[in-house]
Structure formats: C-alpha cells, structure tokens
Amino acid sequence: MIKYIHVAGTNGKGSVCEFITASLIKTGYKTGKFTSPHIFDVTERITINDIPIPKELIPDLPPNRWFETLWETAMVYFEEQEVNYAVIETGIGGLYDCTNIITPAVSVITKIALDHTDLLGDSISEIAKHKAGIIKPGIPVVTDPTQSESAMRVIRETAQRNNSRLFIPDLTDIPKVSMLGEHQKYNALVAAEALRVLGITEHDFTAVHVPARFQIVSNNPLIIVDGAHNPSALRATRKAAEAIETTGKRVIIIGMLKSKDYRSGLENLIFPETEIIFTDGFSENAVPVSELKKLCENAHSRKSIKEAIDLARSIAGEGGLILICGSLYLAAEALKELL
Numbered sequence: 001m002i003k004y005i006h007v008a009g010t011n012g013k014g015s016v017c018e019f020i021t022a023s024l025i026k027t028g029y030k031t032g033k034f035t036s037p038h039i040f041d042v043t044e045r046i047t048i049n050d051i052p053i054p055k056e057l058i059p060d061l062p063p064n065r066w067f068e069t070l071w072e073t074a075m076v077y078f079e080e081q082e083v084n085y086a087v088i089e090t091g092i093g094g095l096y097d098c099t100n101i102i103t104p105a106v107s108v109i110t111k112i113a114l115d116h117t118d119l120l121g122d123s124i125s126e127i128a129k130h131k132a133g134i135i136k137p138g139i140p141v142v143t144d145p146t147q148s149e150s151a152m153r154v155i156r157e158t159a160q161r162n163n164s165r166l167f168i169p170d171l172t173d174i175p176k177v178s179m180l181g182e183h184q185k186y187n188a189l190v191a192a193e194a195l196r197v198l199g200i201t202e203h204d205f206t207a208v209h210v211p212a213r214f215q216i217v218s219n220n221p222l223i224i225v226d227g228a229h230n231p232s233a234l235r236a237t238r239k240a241a242e243a244i245e246t247t248g249k250r251v252i253i254i255g256m257l258k259s260k261d262y263r264s265g266l267e268n269l270i271f272p273e274t275e276i277i278f279t280d281g282f283s284e285n286a287v288p289v290s291e292l293k294k295l296c297e298n299a300h301s302r303k304s305i306k307e308a309i310d311l312a313r314s315i316a317g318e319g320g321l322i323l324i325c326g327s328l329y330l331a332a333e334a335l336k337e338l339l
Contacts, residue, residue, distance in 0.1 A: 002032075002078055004102045005087045005194060008094035008131045009110025011233045012144070012187040015179070016110050017087045018210045019191030023203040024085050025049050032078040032086035034071065034099070039211045039332045046074045048081055067091050068098045093120050095133020106197045107134045107141040107164075110190060111183070112151040113232030114261065128154035135162050142167045142194045146186055169193035177205045180214045180224075181240035212331035214240055217338045221248060221313060221320035225335055227328035229260050234325065235268040241323050242271055248320025250274040251312040253305070255330040256287050265326065266295050275315050276300065279308040282333040305333045 005020055007013050017035050024031040031049055038044040042061075043052035057077060061069050071091075078086045088104070090097040112128050120127045128151040135141050135158050143155050145168050159166040169189045177188045188205045195203055209215070212227040214237065222244070228237040241250075252274055256262035270276060276299035280286040289301040302308040305324075312322045324334045 002083055003085050003198070004104040005085065005106055005108060005198070006090070006099065006102060006104040006134050007088065007108040007110065008090040008097075008134045009108075009144070010113040010127065010131070010230065011228075011236070012110035012183065012190070013089045015184060015187040015210050015213055016108060016191045016194075017089050018208050019177075019188050019203075019205050020108075020194055021050070021087045022205065022208045023191070023195055023200060024087070026204065027200055027202065029084040030082070032074070032081070032083040033088075034074040034086065035089040036067070036070075036091060037328055039328075039335060042070070045070055046077060048078070048083055053077055071098050090134065093127075093130035093133065095130045097134075100134055103136055104134075104139060106194050107136065107139055108190060108194050109134070109141065109143040109147075109155055110187065111144045111232070112147060113230060114264075123150070124148055125150045125154055127151075129158075131155075132158040135159055135164050137162045138164060140165045140167060140197050142169070142190060142197060144186055144190050145169055145171050167193050167197055175203065175205055178207065179209060180216070181236060183236040183240075184213070212328060212335060215335075217335065220318060221316040221322055222246070223309075223322045223338065224324070225331050225338070226323065226325040227331040228325050229256065229265070229327050231261055231264040231268045234265045237323070237325055238269050238271055241321065244321060246319055246321045248317040249315055250320065251277060251316045251322045253277045253279060253308045253312055253322065253324040253330075253334070254292070254326040255279045255282050255305075256292070256326040257283060257285050257329070258287050259285065260327070262287050262292070262326075263295060266292070269325070270296060275312075277302060277308045277312055279303065279305055279330070281305065282327065282330045286327070286329075305330065306337055309334070309337060
C-alpha cells in the first residue's frame with residue numbers, strides 16, 4: 001500500500017516536496033512525486049525516483065479537467081508501479097483540491113501567504129482554512145514554525161478538531177541546505193520534521209536543487225532565475241538577492257501575470273540602486289509592460305525575454321547580478337533561453 005505525504009501551503013510546497021522525495025529515494029524507497037507547475041514538459045509533474053512518466057502515458061488533457069486528469073494519471077501510475085511512498089503537492093488550496101481524496105501518512109502545510117485570493121479568500125485566516133483542509137482525522141500534521149499567528153491559529157484548531165497531532169519543528173534544528181535563500185532553510189526544516197514523523201531520521205538536503213527556485217544559471221554576470229510570484233515569496237527573493245555582494249550593477253527582469261497581486265509584488269521586490277526591466281512576452285496573461293511602467297516609471301521594457309536578458313547583461317557588466325522573477329512562466333522561458 002502506498003504511503004502518501006500530502007503537501008499544501010502558499011510558498012515552499014515544491015521545495016519541501018523535493019527535499020522529502022530526495023531523502024526517501026536515498027533511503028531506498030521507490031518514491032512517486034506529483035507536483036506543479038512544470039518548467040519544460042508536463043511529464044515533470046509525475047515522477048518515480050525523479051524519472052518523469054513516459055510521454056505516451058499522458059492522456060489527452062481536456063481544458064476543463066486538465067489538472068484533474070493529470071492527478072488521475074498519477075494515481076494509476078503510482079499504483080501500477082507499486083511505489084512505496086508518493087509525495088503529493090496540492091494544486092490550489094487544499095480543502096476542495098482534487099488531490100484531497102487521499103489519506104496520507106502525514107500532512108504538511110508550508111508557509112501560508114496571500115495568493116489566489118479570488119478563489120481562497122482575501123485574508124490569511126481564510127486561506128489557511130483551505131490549506132488546513134488536507135488535515136485528516138487522526139493523521140499527524142507538520143507545519144512551518146514561522147507561520148503567522150492567524151494561520152497558526154487555524155491550523156491548530158483544525159488539528160485539534162480532527163484529533164491530529166500537530167508537529168511544529170524547532171527553529172534551532174535547521175538542517176544544512178545548498179539552495180540559496182533563508183526561506184529554503186525553513187522549507188528544509190519542515191521536510192526534515194515530516195520525515196521524522198515517518199520514522200526517517202537520516203537525511204541530506206545538500207544535493208537538492210529545484211529548477212527556478214533561486215537557481216543560478218550563470219556566474220559572470222551572476223544570473224539567478226526565481227519563480228516567486230506573490231508578495232510574500234518576492235519579499236523572500238529580494239532578501240536573498242540583497243544578501244549577495246556584487247562589484248557590478250544589479251538588474252531585475254520582472255514579468256507578472258494579471259491574476260496575481262502584481263502591485264504589492266513589485267512593492268516587495270524592487271530595492272534601491274537596481275535597474276528594472278519589465279517584460280510581457282512570456283504569456284498571453286502577462287501584465288502589459290505599459291501597466292507595469294506606471295508603477296515604476298524609470299524602468300526599461302523589452303517584449304521578449306531574450307531582449308530583456310541581452311539588455312540586462314549590458315547593464316550589469318562584469319561582476320553584476322541579474323535577477324529574473326515574478327512568474328514561474330517567465331522563469332520557464334528564461335531557463336529555456338539560458339540553458
């Protein structure tokens with residue numbers, strides 16, 4: 001029988017899934033993983049021991065049931081391949097997410113922030129009710145110790161109501177990670193606690209790298225691609241970028257989707273002595289650069305990501321830093337261009 005690890009939250013879900021999966025594989029378990037979105041190909045969303053599902057096993061994906069069909073495919077594939085564990089990331093929310101039909105061995109709730117407010121509510125507590133919807137009766141749940149007070153209150157109450165033991169890892173137990181950004185330390189801490197609940201105490205996260213999560217793709221100038229797309233995640237990205245010393249100029253290439261809170265996102269991202277380049281050619285749903293420039297009049301703009309990168313290189317110069325962020329769709333296009 002498959003043991004499921006169910007992961008919900010606003011930020012850090014993908015990284016936590018990768019940390020857990022890597023340790024399960026290294027421990028010798030055949031491990032399935034269902035995550036989203038993908039960067040290069042849809043098969044990345046369904047893997048066993050980090051090997052994507054064969055393309056021919058992906059059925060036609062109807063627009064109105066795209067995600068649900070992939071989830072159904074993953075469940076069948078994991079059963080047929082007899083995996084020991086399956087790490088499952090929710091799509092949106094948790095309570096009404098199609099993945100919420102499983103009974104996991106442990107539920108995991110990563111950092112909760114404002115995102116998908118049109119579907120989940122416009123307050124942290126409302127969003128937390130959706131995320132906490134993955135908590136099942138009697139099933140242990142692990143959450144990030146840096147949760148806001150309002151999110152933690154909802155999680156505690158839901159766990160108590162379900163007679164589920166709540167595990168909050170100690171901030172002094174942060175494991176070593178190679179991924180950049182202080183937020184990744186907390187993601188690793190949550191993953192380590194989930195593994196401990198499963199009875200797995202040995203883990204090594206130093207070799208874990210997640211595409212488009214503060215990913216370094218070039219060293220001179222230093223080019224970093226990050227899929228952060230909501231105010232909380234962009235704030236963490238800014239903090240990580242500010243901590244990097246440079247001898248050249250700093251440049252941020254930004255593109256965001258209309259469905260996101262791009263105004264607050266920009267406020268949390270832009271920092272002093274930084275050149276800004278807006279782009280909108282990566283998605284039909286991208287915020288037009290004309291709209292973005294209203295929020296930052298001195299910014300440059302380029303239609304394509306290639307043109308934006310070329311301009312950024314010329315501005316940054318030797319020893320400079322180029323940060324590309326604002327959308328996972330933008331990150332994917334940037335990685336295709338740079339790798």
